[in-house]
Amino acid sequence: METTDLIPSRTDDNESHPTARRIQRLSLHLTPAPRPLDRTDAQLQALTCASRAAKLNVDTKSLIVCMRGKHRDVQEKVFEFFNARPELQTPVEISKDDHRELCMRQLLALVREAGIRPFGYVAEDPAKYFAILEAVGSVDMSLGIKMGVQYSLWGGAVLNLGTKKHKDKYYDGIDNLEYPGCFAMTELHHGSNVQGIQTVATFDPITDEFIIDTPNDGAIKWWIGNAAVHGKFASVFAKLMLPTHDTKGVSDMGVHAFIVPIRDFKTHETLPGIEIHDCGHKIGLNGVDNGALRFRSVRIPRDNLLNRFGDVSRDGKYTSSLPSINKRFAATLGELVGGRVGLAYSSVSVLKVAATIAIRYSLLRQQFGPPKQPEVSILDYQSQQHKLMPMLASTYAFHFATLHLVEKYSEMKKSHDEQLVGDVHALSAGLKAYVTSYTAKSLSTCRESCGGHGYAAVNRFGILRNDHDIFQTFEGDNTVLLQQVAGDLLKQYKEKFRGGTLAVTWNYLRESMNTYLSQPNPVTARWESEDHLRDPKFQLDAFRYRTSRLLQSVAVRLNKHSKTLGSFGAWNRCLNHLLTLAESHIESVILEKLIENVKSCPDASSRAALKLVCDLYALDRIWNDIGTYRNVDYVAPNKAKAIHKLTEYLSFQVRNIAGELVDSFDLPDYVTRAPIAMQSEAYSQYTQYVGF
Numbered sequence: 001m002e003t004t005d006l007i008p009s010r011t012d013d014n015e016s017h018p019t020a021r022r023i024q025r026l027s028l029h030l031t032p033a034p035r036p037l038d039r040t041d042a043q044l045q046a047l048t049c050a051s052r053a054a055k056l057n058v059d060t061k062s063l064i065v066c067m068r069g070k071h072r073d074v075q076e077k078v079f080e081f082f083n084a085r086p087e088l089q090t091p092v093e094i095s096k097d098d099h100r101e102l103c104m105r106q107l108l109a110l111v112r113e114a115g116i117r118p119f120g121y122v123a124e125d126p127a128k129y130f131a132i133l134e135a136v137g138s139v140d141m142s143l144g145i146k147m148g149v150q151y152s153l154w155g156g157a158v159l160n161l162g163t164k165k166h167k168d169k170y171y172d173g174i175d176n177l178e179y180p181g182c183f184a185m186t187e188l189h190h191g192s193n194v195q196g197i198q199t200v201a202t203f204d205p206i207t208d209e210f211i212i213d214t215p216n217d218g219a220i221k222w223w224i225g226n227a228a229v230h231g232k233f234a235s236v237f238a239k240l241m242l243p244t245h246d247t248k249g250v251s252d253m254g255v256h257a258f259i260v261p262i263r264d265f266k267t268h269e270t271l272p273g274i275e276i277h278d279c280g281h282k283i284g285l286n287g288v289d290n291g292a293l294r295f296r297s298v299r300i301p302r303d304n305l306l307n308r309f310g311d312v313s314r315d316g317k318y319t320s321s322l323p324s325i326n327k328r329f330a331a332t333l334g335e336l337v338g339g340r341v342g343l344a345y346s347s348v349s350v351l352k353v354a355a356t357i358a359i360r361y362s363l364l365r366q367q368f369g370p371p372k373q374p375e376v377s378i379l380d381y382q383s384q385q386h387k388l389m390p391m392l393a394s395t396y397a398f399h400f401a402t403l404h405l406v407e408k409y410s411e412m413k414k415s416h417d418e419q420l421v422g423d424v425h426a427l428s429a430g431l432k433a434y435v436t437s438y439t440a441k442s443l444s445t446c447r448e449s450c451g452g453h454g455y456a457a458v459n460r461f462g463i464l465r466n467d468h469d470i471f472q473t474f475e476g477d478n479t480v481l482l483q484q485v486a487g488d489l490l491k492q493y494k495e496k497f498r499g500g501t502l503a504v505t506w507n508y509l510r511e512s513m514n515t516y517l518s519q520p521n522p523v524t525a526r527w528e529s530e531d532h533l534r535d536p537k538f539q540l541d542a543f544r545y546r547t548s549r550l551l552q553s554v555a556v557r558l559n560k561h562s563k564t565l566g567s568f569g570a571w572n573r574c575l576n577h578l579l580t581l582a583e584s585h586i587e588s589v590i591l592e593k594l595i596e597n598v599k600s601c602p603d604a605s606s607r608a609a610l611k612l613v614c615d616l617y618a619l620d621r622i623w624n625d626i627g628t629y630r631n632v633d634y635v636a637p638n639k640a641k642a643i644h645k646l647t648e649y650l651s652f653q654v655r656n657i658a659g660e661l662v663d664s665f666d667l668p669d670y671v672t673r674a675p676i677a678m679q680s681e682a683y684s685q686y687t688q689y690v691g692f
Ligand SMILES: Cc1cc2nc3c(=O)[nH]c(=O)nc-3n(C[C@H](O)[C@H](O)[C@H](O)COP(=O)(O)OP(=O)(O)OC[C@H]3O[C@@H](n4cnc5c(N)ncnc54)[C@H](O)[C@@H]3O)c2cc1C
Pocket: 149, 183, 184, 185, 186, 189, 190, 191, 192, 193, 222, 223, 224, 225, 282, 285, 290, 470, 473, 474, 475, 476, 477, 478, 479, 480
């Protein structure tokens, strides 16, 4: 059958045959540039990259299998449930209060009607929990966050910071939503600096209770999810104060978490001593009821201390297996990294949705063309490819990197291996920061690449952008998290020179730091063949070389500046350098995981597609930072030019299979649901939406 036979026509009989129309739609999708446009396509191709572009044949079904996580079945259950329940779907226009109520109804329905019980998986099978979170977040990101607050934050605090008595008492109520709860860590004056929080929990040995107090306005708990409307409990982070017999009167044992009931179980009235206010309308995530909490001498039983890392006896004696406040604090926060893993993972899913909408629309939309010829698809413009194809490649790269993170996190939850704990901590911080920042920027690019139609709320970019934006801040501000990665790298660097062992993620430093720090080879710096540039060894070496140089140079600078500025001042003097180092390292890890997944992909056609995507990801990143490589002569001028040309060529190649690549994300129409993503039906869907 000729491709032209499949081009939809408004007058065609097929309009009345849904099956034929569906085939047309798919054919457009699978063969993005139909016949009449092929000539134009070739012209554009000739303009950009001579005549080398043979389109790869992609078997979408096989690629879907390569991409599919282990828990697709439960995700499908979520989609089917909400698809069948239109009254539970979030409309485009909805008030804050209605949205909050709808979100609670959605969560209750998920748990009590669809029978999906996420809490059980938080500890037992985190990969399944994150898969549910991803699916639920695609239904409505507010719902994903509401679910995360209930199970990962409030529930996670009870499971991970409490002991058996807490699990026995609270598990079922958290699981079946009888105990909706909050995670109250942030205060008005302290967000990132958790150790600076001022809420206090003072032990009263006479009544065997803790007294929770907000000592000043700056200590009001702020932004607390589930607090404004639905929460009945809060896990409150406060400084534990023990009475002493010296002149000070109390001793500060550091930040601990306490279970505090905040509303009456039956009447839902706010309990005495507690004041709750609404944080109000937000830029996004308005289905989540964020509130502010103030405590005035609120008494709770001693048992409500979540006492896994530190306990207080009946007579007021403190015990802990960990020797210092700092160690206890690190252990406490270390148990909470699951939220970060979930955000990194969910952010990739947002990127998949946005990239799918933008790419499907760009394949369909036609503007301008050579004289007297049909208009061309906007994805044939080199500039549109430049905006969207490296982003598509990055989406694939992040997909595999975050799957790896989830695997490591699950392993860590089982083994509690100390080295793995450190590794997952740094990796989750780095990936969360890197991926969420990238997605946030990409959402604007996707909107822009769909022109004016990208601005219609029904096409989803606005809500995705607004809801996702805060992913860069909560569960750890990205700039702060990247510093943790840099700090960890420096620790590993010192360790290496002491001859100690390095955590798994930093293996490459152990193996070849010296190689990377030697002078670049002037011969290989000039190699420019396609085979060489597409060799994973060249690509990984280039990434690691950059990280090693950044690491060594920042270590030297820190050492120098600390003599005059002290360690805090020196760190601040080198801060941008440190952030670049952290990003560079995370990019290396992402590339490494992508290369591994290309190699292990069992299907040849999918492997070829992934290899193409991988080369584009790697060379685009190298090209973006070409100044650094040129400065140290790692890349000679002729090689830099070759990298640039090849990146454009690869973008063009990826464009040719872009339809198949986004199909392989396997997102149901229900999730992308933007009329402009509906391929050949885009305009009719869209005009219908507007009322024609
Ligand atoms: C919608 C929403 C929901 C939330 N839900 C909850 C919740 O349920 N429970 C809860 O406890 N909290 C919650 N939070 C709070 C959230 O975790 C904090 O906002 C976050 O930790 C950042 O703290 P901050 O807002 O005080 O920012 P700050 O720490 O004041 O940061 C402001 C800016 O300063 C920069 N900065 C800060 N420190 C440094 C540094 N050392 N180096 C360089 N730059 C720095 C940051 O990069 C940032 O750009 C929520 C917040 C929002 C907006």
